[in-house]
Amino acid sequence: MATIMLTEPFTTPPQRNQRIAYGALVGALSSWPLALNLGLFTIYGTPEFALLVGNVFSYFFNLKRRLILTLNNAKEIAKDTRQFSFASISGPISYKAGQYLEWTLPHEGTDMRGMRRYFTIASSPTEGDIKLGVKFAPQSSSFKQNLRALEEGKTILAGQLAGDFILPKDANKKLVFIAGGIGITPFRSMIKYILDTDEKRDVVLFYSNKTYAEIAYKDLLTEAAQRINLRSVYLVNEKEGVPGGFPVEVEFITPDMIKNKVPDYAERVFYLSGPDAMVTSYKKLLRGMGVPRKNIKTDYFPGFA
Numbered sequence: 394m395a396t397i398m399l400t401e402p403f404t405t406p407p408q409r410n411q412r413i414a415y416g417a418l419v420g421a422l423s424s425w426p427l428a429l430n431l432g433l434f435t436i437y438g439t440p441e442f443a444l445l446v447g448n449v450f451s452y453f454f455n456l457k458r459r460l461i462l463t464l465n466n467a468k469e470i471a472k473d474t475r476q477f478s479f480a481s482i483s484g485p486i487s488y489k490a491g492q493y494l495e496w497t498l499p500h501e502g503t504d505m506r507g508m509r510r511y512f513t514i515a516s517s518p519t520e521g522d523i524k525l526g527v528k529f530a531p532q533s534s535s536f537k538q539n540l541r542a543l544e545e546g547k548t549i550l551a552g553q554l555a556g557d558f559i560l561p562k563d564a565n566k567k568l569v570f571i572a573g574g575i576g577i578t579p580f581r582s583m584i585k586y587i588l589d590t591d592e593k594r595d596v597v598l599f600y601s602n603k604t605y606a607e608i609a610y611k612d613l614l615t616e617a618a619q620r621i622n623l624r625s626v627y628l629v630n631e632k633e634g635v636p637g638g639f640p641v642e643v644e645f646i647t648p649d650m651i652k653n654k655v656p657d658y659a660e661r662v663f664y665l666s667g668p669d670a671m672v673t674s675y676k677k678l679l680r681g682m683g684v685p686r687k688n689i690k691t692d693y694f695p696g697f698a
């Protein structure tokens with residue numbers, strides 16, 4: 394029950410604290426020797442009853458409906474990276490900057506990886522549309538081939554809103570965002586949200602890509618540098634193709650670089666988003682620098698090297 398029923402994504406609440414409360418409630422109820430005599434019948438504290446109560450609890454937190462979205466437009470925002478803008482025809486969706494949805498795109502000739510994917514909502518809740526930033530591999534899955542070919546006005550389904558990779562409630566907390574490649578999408582959402590709400594947050598962004606051409610959302614990041622004093626450190630593996638004057642460093646992130654660019658790093662909360670290997674290695678690097686576990690938040694994007 395704990396490994397299959399309790400963890401079923403469709404019925405678990407979207408955020409960690411809610412999931413802990415849900416698990417504790419179901420656990421406590423299923424081990425409680427309950428026998429509630431209601432006259433006509435008696436309710437016993439069975440695991441089934443515990444799950445039923447847990448699901449009612451969870452119902453209040455979950456996005457209850459499957460959204461139907463239509464494609465407004467799609468455009469290239471960096472090399473092999475496209476932004477898709479959708480309108481929800483199922484009414485507005487309430488989400489926090491940095492959260493993600495499970496997307497379903499039924500299509501013919503579905504490959505082994507199926508017709509569902511998780512994608513971060515790259516737009517901010519302050520924007521009218523729902524944006525995605527998607528990276529395409531040279532040999533894309535059938536899902537991605539069909540997403541790329543989706544025509545304006547055509548529909549896609551989304552549901553199961555979830556994610557704890559969101560801004561801290563306390564706007565005075567100083568932050569460091571570390572993004573690898575398409576791992577920038579939750580930060581795009583958060584930065585746009587900060588810009589639109591005029592929140593005063595102190596943020597430093599480290600954004601790594603293999604090449605300059607893969608850097609997405611340059612306009613927004615430049616605007617944020619001017620308006621909310623976002624400090625961005627762009628890192629690439631090769632100097633080739635970088636236009637003169639663009640402030641990019643051909644380096645990997647090192648402890649010395651963090652100490653140099655962010656002298657008050659010990660007071661900050663770090664957000665890491667990107668391929669598994671990158672997130673794991675930077676988490677290790679930060680732990681080695683003495684950053685406490687509670688000050689490191691991670692978002693893994695499987696399927697990228």
Ligand SMILES: Cc1cc2nc3c(=O)[nH]c(=O)nc-3n(C[C@H](O)[C@H](O)[C@H](O)COP(=O)(O)OP(=O)(O)OC[C@H]3O[C@@H](n4cnc5c(N)ncnc54)[C@H](O)[C@@H]3O)c2cc1C
Nearest residue numbers: 493510511512513526527528530533534537578694695696
């Ligand atoms: C919470 C969350 C948020 C995400 N947000 C985004 C986002 O905003 N933008 C985005 O582009 N992606 C995002 N992803 C990743 C996305 O869900 C896909 O896993 C990823 O884009 C790979 O897509 P694909 O399987 O269609 O493979 P493709 O990108 O078409 O293929 C890439 C290559 O990787 C290989 N590959 C793909 N998946 C795997 C795997 N699991 N194991 C081993 N090899 C694999 C394929 O064989 C292929 O060669 C997110 C994932 C999570 C969990």
